[in-house]
Amino acid sequence: MRKIAIIDDERQVLQGMKRVIPWGELNAEWAGEALNGQDGLEMIRETQPDIVITDIYMPVMSGLDMIEHLRKDGFGGKIIILSGYSDFEHARQALRFNVSDYVSKPISVPTLKSVLYKVIQELIEEEEKLNIQVELKHKLMIYEPFIEKEWVRSAAVGTLNRYYQDGAHLPEAYQYWADCSHAAIGIDLVRDGRANELSVSDWNLFRFAISNIVCEVARKVFPIIEYTELHSTRAVLIIHPKRGSSCDQLEDALRELGVKLIDNVKSYLRLAICVGIGRIRGEWTKLPESTEEAFRAIDRREQRIVPSYDLYKYKGQMREDSEQIALFPVKFSFKLASAMKTAQEAEAQQIVAEYIEELGKQDGISKDYVQMLGSELWGIMTYCLYEAGIFLDDLFTNDQIAKELLTLYQPEQLAEWLSAKISLICNSRQMKGSSKHRQVVDFMTQYIHEHYAEDLTLADLSDKVYISRNHLSIIFKNITGETFNNYLTRVRMEKARELLLERNLLVYEVAEQVGYKNVPYFSTLFKKVTGMNPTELIK
Incomplete structure (x- = not known):
């Protein structure tokens, strides 16, 4: 009134x-x-x-x-x-x-x-x-951590807005970047039988577990780091060595870090990763070059720096037989994966067309190279859609794709083939009308990974994404294959297992750190999820 x-x-x-x-x-x-x-x-x-x-x-x-x-x-x-x-x-x-x-x-x-x-x-x-402004401010507060992560990801792969390209417009949280050196460490999950058998929800959970392991191990060597996932099997660890650090000491630290990352992921998760190390850059705007080098070192197996470990270092120059455009350019693959996950057909088509155009400018492109490139690009699309809950097996069989790849001899043929596949995928029943739902679930899973220790409920997330609780429950189950509560429990148990294996905390302390005040209830859930009691794990 x-x-x-x-x-x-x-x-x-x-x-x-x-x-x-x-x-x-x-x-x-x-x-x-x-x-x-x-x-x-x-x-x-x-x-x-x-x-x-x-x-x-x-x-x-x-x-x-x-x-x-x-x-x-x-x-x-x-x-x-x-x-x-x-x-x-x-x-x-x-x-x-x-x-x-x-x-x-x-x-x-x-x-x-x-x-x-x-x-x-x-x-x-x-x-x-005013109400709209308050609502927007509330949304910005909720999404701010995720916006910052997206900024880090864009800085790592080179997709930042031109506003940032002169290096004078760092976000407040990353002002310290101006005073540090920078290097990218590429992490690539090996697509072996175990990795290929993971469900979508397991896939998200293991990516979360890998990020936890990598960050905790890395911070013991380099106190200030950032970790950002790219798409499917790839992620980047950004380190900031002090300017003027001894090159020999830094190389030793990076070698030690790479070995520990590989060992810990294999020990805790029974998964294999490859690690590539890009060159150190004095300016943060050159970070995408270091990222490109890190994954190029992995792709080419350029310089194995520890025997029997998939740990590689960028040599600093192209091999004579590798003058062609990089097989797996990070910026290109990241942009393609992002466009496909959000069903942006026109954008995906343009990204591929520009890439193939650059490829066509190279001399001496062999049919084997074209077919290998086609296989890699198909892998990018398959894995990025898989992590979003889209299964291309319903549209294409592996045999069909393998036979079609053998018919590609020229970059132009590859472009036509990819264009047709992108159109079919983006206009399929699976993709239509569900891209927004996948974005919502991506936000939810990320939020769970960030706030698992809090008293988190589906109703809380319902308020944040402005979707009714019942509808949100259905969306989450359809995309991930499991309920919100089940997924939250498994995230908490994964973190609890990691903390218990460190043997620095008592069981009740671990329970509190992952969101449980009732220790017997925590122990019951832990055994149900992992198959053993918490006390058995730390003996």
Whole structure:
């Protein structure tokens, strides 16, 4: 209900206004009255009305002086001046004080109603805008950590907006990048039989587990790091060595880190990873080059730096037989994967067309190279869609793809083949109408991984993504293949297992760190998920 205050030095005007205002129609109520500006100022400060109707010429303090004091106080209500004088100077001052209307006495009842209706509508519109701003601010607070992660990912692969390319516009959280050196360590999960058998929900869980292991191991060597997933099997660990660090000491630290990453992932998860090390860069804007080098070292198996370990270092120059465009360029593959996951057909087609155009400029492209490239590109699309819950087996068989690849001899043929496949995938029943759902589930799983230790419920996430709880439950189950609660439990148990294996905490401390105050209940869940009691794991 709107509150209206009236200030006028004529009691007859005050009484008349109170009588003729259609309070019920306006959904308004009387807030107070005063016979001069000074009393009006005090009354308004006390009652905080939504609308003030005031005369200008009054004893003690004029209406304009009163309005000036109110605006200095920060009063944001609507003000209507009702005056027997209509000179230009008063109107100009009223405009300066953001007065909503300036009406001459005497005023008719219809005019008064019209003015009040207009002012109340302005209040409604302003409140709606404010609510939208509050909602947007709330959303930004929720999504800010994820926006920062996306910034790191874009900085690593070279897809940042041009605004950042001069290096002078670092986000506040990453200002320290300007004072450090930088290097990318590429991590690629080996697509062996065990990795290929993982379900979508298991795949997300293992990626989460790998990120935990990598970050905890890396921070013992380099205190400040960032870890960002690219697509399917690949991720980047960004380190920031101190400028002027000894090259020999740094090489030893990187070698030790690479070995520990491979050993820990194999020991805890029974998964194999390859690790590639890019060159150190003095400017953070050169980080994408280090990322490219890290994965090029993996792809080419350029320089194995520890025998029997898939740990490689970029040599710093191209091999004579590798003058062609890189087989697996990180920026290109990342952009293609992102476009496919969100069913952006036109964007995916353009990305592929530009890449094949560059490939066509190279001399001596063999059919084997074209077919190998086609296989890799198909792998990118297959894995990025798989992690989003889209299975291409329903559209294409492996035998079909293998036979079609053998018919490709030229880059132009590869372009046509990829274009046709992208169109079929993006227009399939699986993709249509579900891209937004996948984005919602991506946000949910990421949020779970960030906040698993909190008292997290589906209702909480429902409020954050503005989807009803029941509908959100169905969406999550359809995309991941399991319920929200089951997925949350498995994330917590995975983190608990990691903490228990470190043998630095007691069982009840681990339980608290993953969100459980009831230790027996935690132990029951842990055995149900892992097959053993927490105490058995740490013996």
